[in-house]
Amino acid sequence: MNEYDAMKMADVMCHHKDMEVTSEESKADVFLLNTCSIREKPQEKVFHQLGRWKAYKDKNPQIVIGVGGCVASQEGSAIIKRAPYVDMVFGPQTLHRLPSMYDQVISTKNPIVDISFPKVEKFNHLPKAKNINASAFVSIMEGCSKFCTFCVVPYTRGLEVSRPPEQILDEIKDLAGKGVREINLLGQNVNAYRVKDANGKRLKLSDLIERVTEIEGIDRIRFTTSHPLQFTDDLIAAYNHPKLANYLHLPIQSGSNRILKLMHRKHNVQLYIDRISKLRALRPNISIASDFIVGFPGETEEDFQETLNIIDEVGFDQSFSFIYSPRPQTPAALMDDAVSYQEKLERLNRLQSMIKENTLKISKEMIGTDQTILVEKLSKKMNKQISGRTENNRWVNFDGPISLIGKFIKLRITEALSNSLRARIIN
Ligand code: SAH
Ligand code: SF4
Numbered sequence: 378m379n380e381y382d383a384m385k386m387a388d389v390m391c392h393h394k395d396m397e398v399t400s401e402e403s404k405a406d407v408f409l410l411n412t413c414s415i416r417e418k419p420q421e422k423v424f425h426q427l428g429r430w431k432a433y434k435d436k437n438p439q440i441v442i443g444v445g446g447c448v449a450s451q452e453g454s455a456i457i458k459r460a461p462y463v464d465m466v467f468g469p470q471t472l473h474r475l476p477s478m479y480d481q482v483i484s485t486k487n488p489i490v491d492i493s494f495p496k497v498e499k500f501n502h503l504p505k506a507k508n509i510n511a512s513a514f515v516s517i518m519e520g521c522s523k524f525c526t527f528c529v530v531p532y533t534r535g536l537e538v539s540r541p542p543e544q545i546l547d548e549i550k551d552l553a554g555k556g557v558r559e560i561n562l563l564g565q566n567v568n569a570y571r572v573k574d575a576n577g578k579r580l581k582l583s584d585l586i587e588r589v590t591e592i593e594g595i596d597r598i599r600f601t602t603s604h605p606l607q608f609t610d611d612l613i614a615a616y617n618h619p620k621l622a623n624y625l626h627l628p629i630q631s632g633s634n635r636i637l638k639l640m641h642r643k644h645n646v647q648l649y650i651d652r653i654s655k656l657r658a659l660r661p662n663i664s665i666a667s668d669f670i671v672g673f674p675g676e677t678e679e680d681f682q683e684t685l686n687i688i689d690e691v692g693f694d695q696s697f698s699f700i701y702s703p704r705p706q707t708p709a710a711l712m713d714d715a716v717s718y719q720e721k722l723e724r725l726n727r728l729q730s731m732i733k734e735n736t737l738k739i740s741k742e743m744i745g746t747d748q749t750i751l752v753e754k755l756s757k758k759m760n761k762q763i764s765g766r767t768e769n770n771r772w773v774n775f776d777g778p779i780s781l782i783g784k785f786i787k788l789r790i791t792e793a794l795s796n797s798l799r800a801r802i803i804n
Pocket of ligand 1: 415416501521525528529530565602603604627628630668669670699700701703704713800
């Protein structure tokens with residue numbers, strides 16, 4: 378989501394202010410920092426980065442510095458108090474106002490803070506995408522109304538708001554016309570998507586996916602991220618469509634019903650397993666990824682063991698796992714937490730090595746199989762090679778001409794490394 382937001386910040390400034398994106402700090406007139414407050418660590422990095430940029434502004438006072446994202450949304454004017462050289466503070470829902478904020482800063486020389494939550498106004502003001510790749514994110518909903526006890530998202534991004542389908546489909550058609558072949562429908566909980574179309578018909582995520590499958594040029598569809606509670610039968614049935622990638626990211630957070638309850642996740646382990654079983658009846662080889670929080674307040678060794686049990690039972694692939702981080706305003710931050718950080722770290726290592734083992738096992742099973750991949754770019758390490766992703770989200774590097782970038786091709790997998798695969802073109 379932050380990657381998408383950052384691209385939109387670049388798009389609005391390029392479109393309205395005739396600017397260009399540069400990765401060379403010494404050439405920049407405007408510095409924009411997008412921030413994340415999901416855990417404490419990324420938040421700490423914000424002021425460190427701002428301190429580095431201050432050195433540029435000390436040399437050239439004309440430079441404008443902006444801070445956006447969820448830390449900005451959470452801290453507001455406190456950012457300017459602590460870093461008075463910052464000129465603009467904006468939230469995830471006000472990034473489209475950047476050009477007018479910029480004009481105001483230039484004319485008044487005063488800093489400006491706008492972290493309000495105007496309902497979907499943003500999407501009516503975003504220009505057509507400029508900086509694009511063969512695979513693109515498209516935001517379909519924003520915010521979250523679930524209020525899990527550990528999570529800051531409902532406070533920083535606001536409540537769930539769904540974008541009108543016509544607007545989403547127009548954006549995807551425009552991207553398809555520019556060569557995009559894969560779409561990743563984006564939101565904090567995309568399966569909470571609920572909206573009426575222009576004819577008054579109620580749509581859910583499954584209906585939206587069906588409409589996206591009809592768009593010519595778009596041959597692979599993904600969605601990120603979903604909540605188990607709304608991973609309903611209609612969405613499972615959407616997997617009958619071959620354009621929907623054989624991959625699902627469905628966070629469970631913990632394998633202990635006691636902890637899930639304390640987290641206010643509104644479902645138990647059985648519901649999760651039942652839904653995965655239904656999906657696997659339709660797509661036996663589907664790759665399932667998840668998110669885990671280790672060391673939630675009061676998590677015992679038994680609770681943690683239950684998380685390891687579910688990892689074993691489901692056979693998760695490529696998951697994200699974090700040590701619980703107390704967040705401001707959230708109920709969990711006030712809960713008693715007797716487990717030491719050392720113990721939590723040890724649990725995290727055990728969990729991560731189990732997942733890593735499984736990821737490698739799945740990768741090794743792919744050796745000798747044929748996979749359809751979307752070629753996205755030149756390989757990072759070996760300039761002569763090109764790279765793309767398999768349906769189950771693995772990067773594959775292989776020899777081939779750059780003219781293949783933007784196309785789907787068939788490869789035979791030849792080698793499995795810890796973070797990527799190697800392959801050769803079949804014909
Ligand atoms: N809406 C998604 C998750 C979005 S947040 C869902 O409900 O599954 C992305 C991930 O960040 C979460 O799945 C969780 O694993 C992690 N996360 C969120 N808050 C956290 C916290 N306070 N400490 C550690 N990890 C956290
Ligand atoms: Fe956060 Fe996801 Fe829970 Fe919403 S559903 S509060 S985004 S963890």
